[in-house]
Amino acid sequence: MTATATRQLTYREAVREGIRDALQRDxxxxxxxxDVGRYGGCFAVSMGLLDEFGPxxxxxxxxxxxxxxxxxxxxxxxxxxxxVEIMTVNFSLLALDQIVNNAATILHMSGGQFNVPxxxxxxxxxxxxxxxxxxxxxxxxxxxxxxxxxxxxxxFEDARGMLWTALEDPNPVLIxxxxxxxxxxxxxxxxxxxxxxxxxxxxxxxxxxxxxxxGSSLAKTLEAADELADAGIDAEVIDLRSLRPLxxxxxxxxxxxxxxxxxxxxxxxxxSISAEISAxxxxxxxxxxxxxxxxxxxxxVPVPYPKxxxxxxxxxxxxxxxxxxxxxxxxx
Amino acid sequence: xTVSDTRSTSxxxxxxxxxQMLRIRRFEEKCAELYSGSxxxxxxxxxxxxxxxxxxxxQHLSPVDxxxxxxxxxxxxxxxxxxxxxxMAEMYGKATGVSGxxxxxxxxxxxDTNFYGGNAIVGGGLPLAVGIALADKLxxxxxxxxxxxxxxxxxxxxxxxxxxxxxxxxxxxVFFCENNLYAMGTALERSEAQxxxxxxxxxxxxxxxxVDGMDVSAISGAAACAIEHARSGRGPYFLELQxxxxxxxxxxxxxxxRDRREVEEWRSEHDPLDSLISTMRADDELSxxxxxxxxxxIAAEIDRAVQFAEESAWEPVETLERxxxxxxxxx
Numbered sequence: 001m002t003a004t005a006t007r008q009l010t011y012r013e014a015v016r017e018g019i020r021d022a023l024q025r026d027x028x029x030x031x032x033x034x035d036v037g038r039y040g041g042c043f044a045v046s047m048g049l050l051d052e053f054g055p056x057x058x059x060x061x062x063x064x065x066x067x068x069x070x071x072x073x074x075x076x077x078x079x080x081x082x083x084v085e086i087m088t089v090n091f092s093l094l095a096l097d098q099i100v101n102n103a104a105t106i107l108h109m110s111g112g113q114f115n116v117p118x119x120x121x122x123x124x125x126x127x128x129x130x131x132x133x134x135x136x137x138x139x140x141x142x143x144x145x146x147x148x149x150x151x152x153x154x155x156f157e158d159a160r161g162m163l164w165t166a167l168e169d170p171n172p173v174l175i176x177x178x179x180x181x182x183x184x185x186x187x188x189x190x191x192x193x194x195x196x197x198x199x200x201x202x203x204x205x206x207x208x209x210x211x212x213x214x215g216s217s218l219a220k221t222l223e224a225a226d227e228l229a230d231a232g233i234d235a236e237v238i239d240l241r242s243l244r245p246l247x248x249x250x251x252x253x254x255x256x257x258x259x260x261x262x263x264x265x266x267x268x269x270x271x272s273i274s275a276e277i278s279a280x281x282x283x284x285x286x287x288x289x290x291x292x293x294x295x296x297x298x299x300x301v302p303v304p305y306p307k308x309x310x311x312x313x314x315x316x317x318x319x320x321x322x323x324x325x326x327x328x329x330x331x332x
Numbered sequence: 333x334t335v336s337d338t339r340s341t342s343x344x345x346x347x348x349x350x351x352q353m354l355r356i357r358r359f360e361e362k363c364a365e366l367y368s369g370s371x372x373x374x375x376x377x378x379x380x381x382x383x384x385x386x387x388x389x390x391q392h393l394s395p396v397d398x399x400x401x402x403x404x405x406x407x408x409x410x411x412x413x414x415x416x417x418x419x420m421a422e423m424y425g426k427a428t429g430v431s432g433x434x435x436x437x438x439x440x441x442x443x444d445t446n447f448y449g450g451n452a453i454v455g456g457g458l459p460l461a462v463g464i465a466l467a468d469k470l471x472x473x474x475x476x477x478x479x480x481x482x483x484x485x486x487x488x489x490x491x492x493x494x495x496x497x498x499x500x501x502x503x504x505x506v507f508f509c510e511n512n513l514y515a516m517g518t519a520l521e522r523s524e525a526q527x528x529x530x531x532x533x534x535x536x537x538x539x540x541x542x543v544d545g546m547d548v549s550a551i552s553g554a555a556a557c558a559i560e561h562a563r564s565g566r567g568p569y570f571l572e573l574q575x576x577x578x579x580x581x582x583x584x585x586x587x588x589x590r591d592r593r594e595v596e597e598w599r600s601e602h603d604p605l606d607s608l609i610s611t612m613r614a615d616d617e618l619s620x621x622x623x624x625x626x627x628x629x630i631a632a633e634i635d636r637a638v639q640f641a642e643e644s645a646w647e648p649v650e651t652l653e654r655x656x657x658x659x660x661x662x663x
Contacts, residue, residue, distance in 0.1 A: 067493030070459020110441030111432020
């Protein structure tokens with residue numbers, strides 16, 4: 001086997017490569033959303049694709065989230081493979097009727113006759129001082145809905161490779177791209193290709209406790225694990241990758257080994273995906289636990305604009321370290 | 333504005349139109365009876381009074397064309413050719429129903445006839461219809477999407493977003509707006525500042541006209557033109573069908589919002605079946621014997637449909653979690 005060269009690129013470029021790959025592979029694929037064409041995408045993800053693929057396949061839409069998301073559903077039911085881009089998860093609420101009442105239900109209501117092979121991409125999360133209408137993390141809400149799949153690529157490989165698998169899936173898949181990651185530079189294997197969209201990954205192995213996270217909190221959690229390692233604590237870090245379905249097996253297997261769990265979730269604590277994971281650990285691994293599960297979530301406030309307040313509202317390395325010490329009953 | 337029309341329907345067509353309209357009415361009368369007998373549950377929205385619309389329009393659609401309808405869609409389903417027995421089984425919630433029993437009265441789906449539902453969110457079907465038309469346009473298919481909705485949907489943002497998008501992209505879609513004057517219990521003039529729906533559609537640069545929704549010949553002529561407009565690549569068309577719902581909104585509705593005399597007047601003076609029968613009799617196209625024969629055929633078809641529904645099996649509870657994710661994919 002020859003060694004494959006790795007490349008430097010940004011997260012946004014990794015997403016763009018995934019989209020380009022899909023457009024080249026399958027004539028049924030087209031990208032549709034606000035400012036995806038001439039503007040190049042509100043986060044510059046689709047920059048250059050209009051010139052490459054033309055306006056039929058890189059379709060600028062009016063500010064009509066409900067109509068263009070619904071149009072994506074209809075086109076998918078009719079045999080196309082649309083990628084719909086919504087600027088942010090907050091704007092997706094304008095299309096909630098189409099996502100929840102149509103995309104998630106039509107297969108069921110039709111008795112299995114019509115499936116919806118649609119991909120909806122949107123940005124999520126805080127960290128860029130975009131205030132309370134562009135910064136929320138509502139992917140956990142979507143994880144509540146049977147009939148859709150919810151994935152969050154936290155790595156360059158996933159940013160590049162989840163899209164193709166999502167397009168091949170016969171069901172509607174929502175891909176949440178953390179806003180804060182778009183400009184981040186990293187390395188990608190030259191052979192990077194499609195990846196599964198249903199399993200969690202252990203991003204760091206450890207024996208003392210399980211840190212369970214996803215999305216933009218992965219980097220913070222890995223940093224916290226380094227800090228804990230300096231203090232002699234061996235933390236395992238699990239990247240959930242998919243919030244629906246949830247990969248219970250990976251989480252439970254890890255907790256059964258470490259007997260301690262901390263969940264890091266940028267969503268608000270109340271009714272969050274962290275609450276769901278905590279409940280599943282209680283249901284499936286209660287007797288493996290040496291201490292109650294801890295959670296690091298966003299403070300229950302709309303995300304504020306000033307940097308120091310935003311930082312204080314979101315999960316941080318310091319909070320993850322503190323929660324880890326608490327669950328292990330180790331003073332720092 | 334109402335079209336006064338020279339576009340006429342041929343005499344042989346009229347017998348078929350009459351038969352379709354009678355099928356819808358008798359089927360729904362039976363459904364109301366079965367509802368009272370608790371055979372059909374949930375919400376049941378009857379189309380009685382509006383039958384000329386589905387019958388007049390469906391005859392002009394080809395098999396490749398797509399239909400998006402609302403929760404008041406039994407008439408559209410029957411006129412499109414969905415078998416009555418599977419439709420009745422769906423009303424019962426039986427596994428042999430056209431949607432496998434999962435949808436019920438409000439969610440009739442049929443892939444064989446390109447019938448994309450039965451949408452029970454007012455306005456929710458319009459974006460879907462736009463997407464179906466977009467897919468056809470992108471693939472160069474000669475198909476038209478027929479999108480049915482009530483005048484109540486015109487107040488929804490989804491109507492305005494969809495009308496704009498369809499017109500902007502010149503999509504092959506016809507918006508059939510069934511204006512029965514009441515959005516559940518709210519009269520048009522109590523919910524819309526601009527009650528002329530054609531004006532609203534034209535504001536999106538969509539070709540639009542209104543037609544008497546109780547006159548099947550007028551509907552047929554106008555629908556033929558509207559569908560041809562969309563099929564020929566000239567973009568969407570909006571056809572308002574001015575009609576009236578003879579029955580309550582649903583079986584739960586005590587009808588406190590409209591005058592009983594108003595309902596009686598529509599029933600006695602504007603019944604689309606009565607007028608078609610009178611016209612056909614005056615033109616010497618329909619004998620009493622022929623009418624009786626049609627009624628008997630329909631009664632027999634309904635009897636068979638009820639028997640099919642009664643005798644069909646319930647889906648076992650063991651398969652409850654099917655059809656949440658497409659088969660073959662892990663959930």
